[in-house]
Amino acid sequence: MTDWKEIASYAVILIIVLIAAQHLNVVVSGSMEPAFYRGDIVLVEKADFFGIHEFDVKDIQKGDVVVYDAKWFNQPVIHRVIDIVSINGTTMYMIKGDNNKSPDPYYVSPDQIQSKVVTIGDNLVVIPKIGYLSLWLRGL
Template identity: 30%
Template structure:
């Protein structure tokens, strides 16, 4: 057993994992979202997206010329995260409205602040998502709840992720195989 060779392999494995971690964070920074890639796990957006499609998100929206507010448009497909759910939801914006409130700035002058709120619905669902939002919440706040807008997707490629997450035995086996492959190199 050559200790030097073992250390080189360990450094290579760590380099691969740290490189993947840096790539994920850089992609999140460029796309302005903590989760730039997500997998569709339900059929609520059929026929637009199928279970297993990989979605690429971007959270730098259009600027409204009147308000200067970054906005989502009706018809956009957004991914949002709620406090009462651990998995992000992919649905279409069916209604949006903006609220202007007066807030004091550092110079003690009244300055209008615009906020946008969204109502969403899955294409394959019969009703809107208000029941998903939580108690007393009728709209999503774009600043707080929206992870990003879907910009493009790759069909069916996310099935491996779904399969691994739904089968805990295979999940452990998958991680062991990955570790063995990285150590074998």
């Protein structure tokens, strides 16, 4: 017979894995090279993780790398904030992939920003190449 401590330990492990999975994003394109590459995984903090605000979008600065809901693409985009402007009293972000010639086609509003890539010092937290399996499974 399975003991309740064993069941509880499995439940704790499952919760930890699910929380960790929500804080990892697989990079699907080369638009941010050389900061990170297709198939890399980036560690993110969430603007709203089940009601917990791990960072305040108002604190986003030029140079931060964010994950946002793009109006021009059907998946979240991971790009760098290159400018912050006020348009009709609303803070808006100009965002661009490091490897792209032009900024993304539309300004990004604060409510579009889902996550921010974690940095340690000035270094983005990147786990190289292990996201390829996820890309292959999703057909990307």
